[in-house]
Amino acid sequence: MADILKIGLSALLSHQRALAATSNNIANANTPGYSRQRVELAERSSERLGSSFVGTGVDVEFVRRITDDILAGQLRNAATEFHRSDVFSELASVLDNLLADQQTGLSPTLQSFVNAMQQVADDPGSQSSRQVFLSEARNLASRFNSLGAGIADLNRQILASGTPSDGAPPPELLDQRDRLLESLSQLIGVDTVEQSDGTVGVFIGTGQVLVLGTESASLAVRPGSFDPEQPNIVLEGAGPDVNVTEFLSGGSLGGGLDFRRELLTSARANIGMIALGLAQAFNTEHANGMDLLGNLGGDLFAVPAPRALAAATNAGSSSVTVSVTDLGALQPNDYQLVFDGSGYSLFRGNTGTAVAMTGSGTAVDPFLAEGISIVVAGAPATGDQFLLRTVSEVSSGLSVLFSDPARIAAAAPTRTRGALANVGNGAVSAGQIIDVTDPGLLATATIEFVDATTYSVNGAGSFAYTPGADIDINGTRIQITGSPAAGDQFVIEANAGGIGDNRNALAIAASLAAGIFNAGVTTLQGAASNLVTEVGAATAESQNRRDAQRLLFDQAEQKLESVRGVNLDEEAADLVRLEQLYQAAAQTVAVADSLFSTLLSALGRQ
């Protein structure tokens, strides 16, 4: 009887525990990362009773936490990849939006700027069309500026995407540890290794230790060694800080960094290159013209000069000056100039590809590569590095220099005419400026034909006449056609009062529509549309990848959840079953009690 009581009691206790586990499962049905628990029961060892063995009841062996480490690892990987592509595509679509707006996108703004130039050409004497042009120019500059600012914003968001939203205490329980690892892997790609002592080592990037045993390192954001705007992520541990920016991958932080590496830097450089091309093409052609006040055209656009940034770690005393010399060869990226102890080498900033340079780096014979010219001075130390910002800062700094519509140089500085007394049928072209710096540009030059095949210039010299051939005088190029007679005169003179002249406006409009980059193949419009396509394609691709990764992530999460998650129906069934068993066990105790009473009363009668 005592045995029956003992057995019944063990059953009662065990099923109490099991019921507790079930109610805990029900209670935690919604707890993220919770693994359902099951009480594992075991038979108590039997007792020898004479020649036979009799069971002694049931025991709770242990409480099993039902989960699957392989699936949990898969989930971590999927989470890392999904959050990487999610952040990438979020950031990319912001950039995509920024560039591609129907009205304010780069391409329509460029086109309306060129159209405004055409309108100046339509009526160069009109203040209103000049005013419209200037406001288009300002609009264009502010468009480039806001693109620059938008990109800077994105740059900041990249680090914001890496800020964890909760600060849970250090892992103590396994579920929480798993959940923290999961959270961590949403931020950044991690590798975990289970140690023999049951702890888990956490590694990031290419094996940098984040957690090992009870020691942990922390990640911090530090201003970049070249540029505070491009911060780096460093691992702060026992030793010196390690820059891990380049090694991080996966997770939302890795996604942001990938976006910066793959798309943002390139977009910024491309926009900068377009801004630079626009400013240079416009200013160059504008300088060949004359404004309403009779002055030669000044610069309309100002762009920040290329900069050479020395790394904070540089030990030498050398300084570097960089300038853009050839738009046709310019590439949309920044460069890194490294001194290796014996000489300088140049690397593309985006790909790290080495670029061959010619020249010796002196002011007289600068290093030349891909449209840029580099002059170095001072004594470098081995390992010194310079970041050459050729194009990426241009967009933010593009500005319009004057606001007086009269200063738009729509006219050419010189004009031509044939003398009224000319007898022959020779005709002179309107003239084209080939060297605006010629000191004699505005001086009057008279071409007089000595006879039908020879002419003199300002009464001097004797030149053979070829109809239609270029005649360059004082920086102006003209052609004379037809058959001039002896004594016929053609004059090149300053275009004083020539406010109705639109030749330079037409020339500017033509140069803005002409090929500027890639050795004159790619136009400004073309470069803008290439950029929009590049960003659009990258965004579309990242969205597709995000969708695919979301599927994998969902599947991994569902798989793991299907193992460890709580099914309430299951728990309800368990509840019913356990309740019944508990009742049955209680019944056993009752039976033992009645057996005992029976025995006592039998003894009492005697």
Place this chain on the structure above:
Amino acid sequence: MRVTDNVLRMAFLSALTQAQQRIADTQNQVATGRRVNLPSDDPFAAARIGELDASLSRLEQYRSNGGLAVTRLGLEEETLVSVIDNLQRVRELAVQGNNATLGDADRAAVATEMRQRLDSVLALANASDQNGHYMFSGYSESTLPFAPGPGGVSYNGDEGQRHLQLSDERLVATNDAGSEVFQRIPNGNGTFVVRAAPSNTGAGVLGPASATDPSAFVPDTYAINFLSPADYEIRDSGGGLVASGTYADGQAIAFLGVEVVLTGVPAAGDSFSVAPSSSQDVFATLQAFIDALERPVTDQASRSLLHNDMGQGLVDIDQAVSHMIDVRAEIGARIRAIEQEAALIDGFSLQLTESLSELRDLDYAEALSLLTSQLFGLEAAQQTFARTQGLSLFRYL
């Protein structure tokens, strides 16, 4: 696979999010009427759309340039029509004033009207365009092109011609310099010009002069000197004798491809010059008429001078009229070219717009049926979830 409550919920939420995202996308397309709203919707179509948009905007600018050019040229043409009308009236007046029956007072009346005509031509030459800029001063469009002065009307503009862009390759001139329109007009018959010396005393009057062989004409100033009413000799500017002959009334005097007809009887010592044509402005031509008409006719010499000046002036004004007609024809040709270009632009724009629409615009029927099926899918998912959530064993305990 074991299905837990969380699995059910997650699967539903994921399906719900995706369905809602798809509906939002379709809704956005329907709202904008565009299939491609962002480059990432279809990067390659977006690139093409960008190019087409830029092309259309450029064509629109060219079309507007063309419109402006037509306005400018139309204004110039109208002005020239008025100039031609005035010149033709001057020609009539000149014929009238050359009539031998008119007295000094009659001629003075003719001269008065001619002076008015001269003023109108001058005013037309100084006309402004729709923006208040002088039409005929070349680039210097705020400089008064023609100013009368003691030596005749002088031109203060330049020879600049403004061009507007009609297409990527084609430019059209939208003005003509005043010097080209009103000044660079050859006098005489275009090859040479004959004049009677003002000191002539005889009754010889110049008739038609023609260049029978312009290539034989050696440009120089020749003098036809009458040694007697019947004998003449022709000398070049160096005094060298070119030809000589006997004169008969109405018979042509010919030398070096030149043929000059004289009528009436010149006096001994009378001289007529033959010089290469040069440019003579229309104002000088008109002024020459006025000067001739205002000179009193007192004797044979002054009568001959009147007829000679008026006769040669008629030759000059015919040149001027035909020059103006040429300029006008040139303007007409430019306007036609602009209209042709505009027609090309229209056709091209239409094609581009069609391509653009194909690339960018939404097929509403397709989009709306898609939206319907997406909404149906969403509703079905929601209902299923609601139903499965209701199923719980706990309800029966």
